[in-house]
Amino acid sequence: MSLISPFQEQSLQFDRQHIWHPYTSMNQPSPVFMVTDAEGVYLELADGRKVIDGMASWWSVIHGYKHPRLNQAAKQQLDRFSHVMFGGLTHQPAIELAKRLVDITPDGLDRVFFSDSGSVSVEVAIKMAIQYQQSLGRPEKHRLMSLRRGYHGDTFAAMSVCDPVTGMHQLFKGNLSEQIFLPAPQSPWQTTICQSDLTALEETFAKHHHEVAAFILEPIVQGAGGMRFYSADYLRHARRLCDQYDVLLIADEIATGFGRTGALFACQHAQITPDILCLGKALTGGYLTLAATLTQAHIAEVISSSGAGCFMHGPTFMANPLACAIACESLDLLLEQDWQAKIHAIETQLKHHLEPASQLPQVAEVRCLGAIGVIELHHPVNLHQVQPWFVDAGVWVRPFGKLVYIMPPYIIQPAELKLLCESILTVIQRLD
Numbered sequence: 001m002s003l004i005s006p007f008q009e010q011s012l013q014f015d016r017q018h019i020w021h022p023y024t025s026m027n028q029p030s031p032v033f034m035v036t037d038a039e040g041v042y043l044e045l046a047d048g049r050k051v052i053d054g055m056a057s058w059w060s061v062i063h064g065y066k067h068p069r070l071n072q073a074a075k076q077q078l079d080r081f082s083h084v085m086f087g088g089l090t091h092q093p094a095i096e097l098a099k100r101l102v103d104i105t106p107d108g109l110d111r112v113f114f115s116d117s118g119s120v121s122v123e124v125a126i127k128m129a130i131q132y133q134q135s136l137g138r139p140e141k142h143r144l145m146s147l148r149r150g151y152h153g154d155t156f157a158a159m160s161v162c163d164p165v166t167g168m169h170q171l172f173k174g175n176l177s178e179q180i181f182l183p184a185p186q187s188p189w190q191t192t193i194c195q196s197d198l199t200a201l202e203e204t205f206a207k208h209h210h211e212v213a214a215f216i217l218e219p220i221v222q223g224a225g226g227m228r229f230y231s232a233d234y235l236r237h238a239r240r241l242c243d244q245y246d247v248l249l250i251a252d253e254i255a256t257g258f259g260r261t262g263a264l265f266a267c268q269h270a271q272i273t274p275d276i277l278c279l280g281k282a283l284t285g286g287y288l289t290l291a292a293t294l295t296q297a298h299i300a301e302v303i304s305s306s307g308a309g310c311f312m313h314g315p316t317f318m319a320n321p322l323a324c325a326i327a328c329e330s331l332d333l334l335l336e337q338d339w340q341a342k343i344h345a346i347e348t349q350l351k352h353h354l355e356p357a358s359q360l361p362q363v364a365e366v367r368c369l370g371a372i373g374v375i376e377l378h379h380p381v382n383l384h385q386v387q388p389w390f391v392d393a394g395v396w397v398r399p400f401g402k403l404v405y406i407m408p409p410y411i412i413q414p415a416e417l418k419l420l421c422e423s424i425l426t427v428i429q430r431l432d
């Protein structure tokens with residue numbers, strides 16, 4: 001720490017006094033580390049240390065930092081125009097990106113709405129579902145079904161479908177729509193659905209379908225709400241019941257999209273097509289904020305023939321050309337390599353290096369899927385205490401609650417991944 005310059009120290013002081021960080025107090029700001037450079041899987045900190053980024057900046061930086069091809073795509077687009085309004089105008093980056101998304105997502109998802117963040121893409125999905133039901137003369141179908149332990153973003157409609165306990169429902173009671181929650185899926189990954197999950201699904205649909213516009217879930221991996229993995233069979237039953245009861249299925253693949261779980265999209269593990277699909281996070285390889293909500297032609301038609309005559313949403317920075325151009329390049333980069341083999345190799349290595357942690361007294365469970373490794377502890381960690389330990393060990397890992405988890409950039413080399421995993425085990429062993 002002693003290597004931080006006086007100027008950087010002043011900047012950090014300003015940061016503490018004036019700048020909010022995610023989920024932090026301005027009364028007792030937790031310490032933050034200043035990043036001065038980033039390349040490949042490494043973040044360089046103000047004191048000169050380089051740490052391996054185990055978080056891929058929250059799932060997004062799949063190709064690593066300062067990727068020559070992504071930089072080049074950004075520069076080329078910058079020299080043309082970095083933004084134009086999307087009302088009445090269009091551009092090649094948006095068209096090229098939409099082509100790619102239609103092409104690689106499950107068949108039938110071929111109407112694309114671009115927005116600026118994951119939470120907004122969820123708002124858009126929810127509005128689509130409600131406008132769809134209204135347009136069909138079913139205004140009473142305006143509520144959402146969702147899963148406990150789910151996470152869908154921080155805006156109001158998105159918050160209303162997040163886990164009611166961890167999702168701040170009490171805090172914002174009165175401002176949040178009350179939605180219908182199912183238990184978090186219990187059927188483990190690679191098993192068929194268990195009886196209790198099936199019963200919960202069937203009973204909830206039977207009881208509430210007349211008031212439900214859509215069922216929203218994170219397929220296969222529940223992310224920020226608990227880092228839990230569940231059965232593909234659960235999704236097949238959800239799909240079947242949605243069809244049976246005229247409820248739209250919204251798949252929130254903001255975290256799982258673009259290969260993270262070992263399939264390009266997690267829905268593909270179950271071979272289902274959702275009615276609406278939300279994408280974000282890794283869409284631009286972590287360069288810029290961009291999200292997309294895809295839906296099927298017949299749903300778009302119904303929405304467009306509603307009383308309003310159109311879909312009622314249109315962000316200022318919709319389909320930002322700079323972000324779209326980078327997203328195209330990021331998708332090309334991903335798809336022209338054997339990404340499946342790469343994710344599989346990461347999964348194998350994660351299992352190999354993290355499994356031993358299950359023997360530690362601090363650890364409740366270790367689970368790995370695709371390029372995601374999770375260590376669930378018995379007790380919540382004190383972030384204040386452990387964050388510097390991870391940095392000292394040469395890695396950037398940011399646990400929350402009882403969960404120490406990593407989802408590194410796909411470009412991580414075996415030696416780097418080994419170091420990342422070993423550092424995590426070392427830190428966990430220091431916990432009481």
Ligand SMILES: *Cc1c(COP(=O)(O)O)cnc(C)c1O
Binds near residue numbers: 118119223254
């Ligand atoms: C991160 C995330 C969101 C919210 O995306 P933001 O870009 O942070 O608004 C929504 N759903 C899931 C599953 C996410 O992981």
